[in-house]
Amino acid sequence: MPRSGPTEIYLAHRANKKKKKMKLFGFWAAAAFLCLFGAWEVNGILEINEEELFYTETNASYYNESKAVFGNNALLVGLTLIKSAAAKGAVCLDGTLPGYHWHRGYGSGANSWLIQLEGGGWCNTVRACVYRKNTRRGSSNYMEKQLAFTGILSNKPEENPDFFNWNRIKLRYCDGASFTGDSENKAAELQFRGQRIWSAAMEDLMSSGMRYANQALLSGCSAGGLASILHCDEFRDLFPRTTRVKCLSDAGLFLDVVDVSGGRTLRNVYSGVVGLQGVQSNLPRICTNHLDPTSCFFPQNIIGNVKAPLFILNTAYDSWQIQSSLAPPSADPHGYWSNCRKDHSKCSAPQLQFLQGFRNQMLNAIEGFSNSRQNGLFINSCFAHCQSERQDTWFADDSPVLGSKVCLIKPHNYSSSLLHLLLAIGISTVQARRLSIAPIPVTTVATIWFLDESNLIERVIFLQSSY
Secondary structure: OOOOOHHHHHHHHHHOHHHHHHHHHHHHHHHHHHHHHOOEOOOOOEOEOHHHHHHHHHHHOHHHHOHHHHOOOOEEEEEEEOHHHHHHOOOOOOOOOOEEEEEOOOHHHOOEEEEEEOOOOOEOOHHHHHHHOOOOOOOHHHOOOEEEEOHHHOOOOOOOOOOOOOEEEEEOOOOOOOOOOOEEEOOOOEEEOHHHHHHHHHHHHHHOOHHHOOEEEEEEEOHHHHHHHHOHHHHHHOOOOOOEEEEEEEOOOOOOOOOOOOOOHHHHHHHHHHHHHOOHHHOOHHHHOOOOOOHHHOHHHOHHHOOOOEEEEEEOOOHHHHHHHHOOHHHOOOOOOOOOOOOHHHOOHHHHHHHHHHHHHHHHHOHHHHOOOOOEEEEEOOOOOOOOOOHHHHOOOOOOEEOOOEEOOEEOOOOHHHEEEEEEOOOOOOOOEEOOOOOOOOOOOOEEEEEEOOOOEEEOOOOOOOO
16 A cells, blocks of 8 residues: 655645634644643653553553453552662662552462563653653652552453463653663753663562562563563573563554654654663663664664563554654644544545555564564554553453453454464463464463454454463
8 A cells, every 4th residue: 555645644634624723723622732741842752752651551550540341449559669779779760769660479489570660651851851850750749659559460361361460560760861871961850860760670579479470571661662662681691591481562663763753753752862861871772882872762773683582562543653653743744643543433535545554664673573473572563552461452351262262352343364373471472373273272381372464453452361
């Protein structure tokens, strides 16, 4: 399918005279959005990544928004501040202690550990980081004292059959650089210590029993999903070779792509993050030896060199990337994308073609990565962002079941010739292979996923099996 550029999309809208009023409305709606959130500088560079902050906060408090669906008994886990972090200079943007939420494992999961890295955008300017100092994204003073553990963190076997009784930790995010920065701005009283927070948290958890783990999974959502890629090999190196260690990146496959205006919004953001927060020294040298530091903050340029087994969970039409990277207000001053970026059902044909081009770029970015027998991926066609933390997209009661163990995703129209089986997070691995919707033998201990290349998936269900 040919890709439509920004000019074609603009002309398509111009041709529709009936939408003149909507254009004017879209312009003022965008202006109102900027005034309310203060998220965009005059020069068009993303200042405060409020849209991703919104998504991550929505995921983190999903229990509070969905009591009618999931009841009132979600597990609430208290915040633990890392007391030893201060001596290491491992502090949030405002100098407060970092923290995590830990629900201890038991039974068969007593020696299994899952670390979930929280997401929440980035801050790429002094002004943006100062803003975050007065939020939970920059200070533990504003963090919730308790968080609901749902999705991959749930303690209920019917909601989280693979990890319900593991040691499950959510590491809070308060540095604004995916746990990679290490610098400061004394004038603004800002501490960029993400890398130190990561190290202090791991040291604290290792001394609290994680060093005895027989299996460990590092996961993360959004900016935390990027962090799980950047820190995957460091996590692997914490443990002896006898420990099974894997990494999972959820909604962390942020692409270096051209936006609807022909610019590169996300590259501009990442350039600011890397430069401001001293990220370069903590990026993989195998990448920075031949690419600039900003390029090495993009996962597409580093996933191929991650040594530990890595699983990528992402949507081909990632809603945050569409809203904040592909068609942000700064790249769409006339508001032609204002409806489409919020609701894909309102996209015009040229806009859908542009989004299809983004999907193709994502599939191209992971092509080499997917050839490794130790890696896995699940790229679905949902218009969503972060799926592991939400109960409805992690594991739901009404999921169709095949046999006694395996649950399937539910596309609008089954197209079995386009379903690929990929194995991840297990002892054995397999290459992607085409198969029909016949009973699937579960002969390996793993969590199995499907990759749908054709239709929009109504619901994402993680396939049940033992680890």
